[in-house]
Amino acid sequence: MNEFEIVNKQLPEIEFKGYEEIKKQLEEDVSKYQNYLVTEDTLDFDTKLRAELNKKAKAIDDKRKEVEALISAPIKEFKNKCDVLKNLYVEVSKNIDTQIKKFEELRKEEKRKEVEKIIDKISNDMNLEDKYKSQLEFDERYLNKTYNISDIEKDLTEKVELLLEKQKEEKANIEAIRKQVDIVNQNTKVKLDSEDFIQKLNYIPFQDIILEIIEKSKKIEIQEKNIQLEQDPIANTINIPKVEIKDDEDIFEFKLKIVGTKSQLITLRKFMEQNKINYEKIGD
Numbered sequence: 184m185n186e187f188e189i190v191n192k193q194l195p196e197i198e199f200k201g202y203e204e205i206k207k208q209l210e211e212d213v214s215k216y217q218n219y220l221v222t223e224d225t226l227d228f229d230t231k232l233r234a235e236l237n238k239k240a241k242a243i244d245d246k247r248k249e250v251e252a253l254i255s256a257p258i259k260e261f262k263n264k265c266d267v268l269k270n271l272y273v274e275v276s277k278n279i280d281t282q283i284k285k286f287e288e289l290r291k292e293e294k295r296k297e298v299e300k301i302i303d304k305i306s307n308d309m310n311l312e313d314k315y316k317s318q319l320e321f322d323e324r325y326l327n328k329t330y331n332i333s334d335i336e337k338d339l340t341e342k343v344e345l346l347l348e349k350q351k352e353e354k355a356n357i358e359a360i361r362k363q364v365d366i367v368n369q370n371t372k373v374k375l376d377s378e379d380f381i382q383k384l385n386y387i388p389f390q391d392i393i394l395e396i397i398e399k400s401k402k403i404e405i406q407e408k409n410i411q412l413e414q415d416p417i418a419n420t421i422n423i424p425k426v427e428i429k430d431d432e433d434i435f436e437f438k439l440k441i442v443g444t445k446s447q448l449i450t451l452r453k454f455m456e457q458n459k460i461n462y463e464k465i466g467d
Contacts, residue, residue, distance in 0.1 A: 195254045291326040298325050298335055305339050315346040356389045357381050363393055367400035372407055375399060405464070438465070 216236075221229045298321070306316045319342055325335050364377040380392050387395075441451065455462050 197250065197254070290328075294326050297332070298339075301332070301336055302339060305336070305343050309340075309343050309347060311343050311346055312350055315350050318346060319343065353384060356384060359389075360384075360392060360396070363396050367396060367403075371400065371403045373403050375403075 213236075216232075302316075302319060302321075305311075306319070311319075319339070322338070324330055360380050361377045364375045364380065368374045375396065380396060383392050383395075441448065443451070452462075454460075
């Protein structure tokens with residue numbers, strides 16, 4: 184390529200004739216307005232004065248633009264010529280760049296497939312289930328030329344080990360839920376389904392699920408005991424006396440521990456219900 188040859192590189196010079204005299208004249212002209220005070224009486228005059236001052240300032244700025252445009256014209260022409268020459272290389276470079284990027288995409292796609300095979304192998308060898316394998320993040324940095332296969336394998340192995348801990352913890356939690364449900368079901372006629380609670384592991388902490396199982400089992404036991412008492416043939420034959428309650432009687436509260444046979448407890452409960460005595464179960 185031939186080197187640029189600039190025939191005339193002389194920088195532009197601008198001679199501002201009479202600059203100091205003009206500057207001195209303007210400073211004298213504006214000095215009388217430095218501490219100028221606008222009043223309501225002089226407002227009309229002051230408005231015209233402002234317009235006149237702005238007009239003079241604009242005239243100076245317009246002249247500056249005129250001279251700048253004249254001086255910069257050769258620079259703009261030179262820039263345009265350089266851009267034309269530069270773009271001859273840029274267009275060719277773009278075409279080559281497009282083709283290079285196609286090969287780069289093919290290389291990345293081949294490496295992506297290779298990394299996916301590595302993911303499958305490590306996951307299978309370490310017995311990582313699909314649920315947790317889907318959580319294995321594909322780091323796009325793996326596709327860089329500088330990221331070699333051995334480093335990728337090391338990074339993936341570490342990630343799989345972390346997911347295996349979660350998988351192991353989930354299996355332990357599932358087993359614990361099933362055991363807890365089995366214990367409950369041994370003591371009740373209404374059976375809980377462990378799968379209903381296992382599904383909640385996706386959005387509820389394990390300990391909260393265990394507490395929910397225990398609470399439900401207590402409610403079931405109470406319901407079944409109440410049903411059993413109501414169905415007792417002996418208790419149903421007992422005549423419960425009704426006590427007359429006066430409106431002005433005081434109300435008292437006692438905490439009692441009641442011990443008796445099934446029929447006695449049924450009789451006591453019916454007595455309290457018929458006579459509108461409030462009660463609640465405090466413990467088992």
